[in-house]
Structures are given as structure tokens and as C-alpha cells.
Amino acid sequence: MALVKCADCQAEISDQAPTCPKCGRPMAAQAATAKKSSNQRLATGVVLIAVGALAYFFAPDIYLSMGGVIAGVAGLVVLFVPAKK
Numbered sequence: 001m002a003l004v005k006c007a008d009c010q011a012e013i014s015d016q017a018p019t020c021p022k023c024g025r026p027m028a029a030q031a032a033t034a035k036k037s038s039n040q041r042l043a044t045g046v047v048l049i050a051v052g053a054l055a056y057f058f059a060p061d062i063y064l065s066m067g068g069v070i071a072g073v074a075g076l077v078v079l080f081v082p083a084k085k
């Protein structure tokens with residue numbers, strides 16, 4: 001459990017609180033946004049890896065193959081490097 005600042009009134013409130021006790025701003029909206037961006041991140045990483053693997057295995061030349069490796073590595077980075085807070 002941690003204290004977070006209300007985006008509207010700057011009051012310090014529990015991150016477990018559903019709404020700000022001071023101004024009533026719903027806190028669940030923040031959590032939902034964070035979850036959504038983490039899902040988008042996951043999808044981006046998976047797509048990059050899939051495209052990279054396809055390019056690597058089916059590329060007609062070495063350059064496209066290398067591009068596939070780069071895309072795959074970028075996908076892994078997106079998936080496993082934690083987002084800055």
C-alpha cells in the first residue's frame with residue numbers, strides 16, 4: 001500500500017482508495033489506464049517478435065533476415081525491460 005497524489009487536488013491518498021476522499025476524483029481511472037498501456041506494450045512486443053521470427057525464417061535474403069533479428073530483439077526489449085516510472 002502506498003500513497004499517491006490526487007491529480008486534481010494534490011492530496012496524498014492511498015493507492016487502494018477508489019476515489020479521492022478530498023475531492024472525490026475516481027482513482028480507478030488511473031489504474032485502468034496503466035493496465036491498458038501495459039497490455040498495449042505486451043501486444044507490441046509479441047507482434048514484433050512474431051514479425052521478426054517470420055522475417056528471419058522466411059526472408060529471401062540476409063538483410064531482411066537481419067531485420068527480422070532486430071525486430072525480434074526489439075520485441076524482447078519491449079516485453080522485458082520495465083517501463084520507467
Ligand SMILES: [Zn+2]
Nearest residue numbers: 006009020023
Ligand atoms: Zn483529490
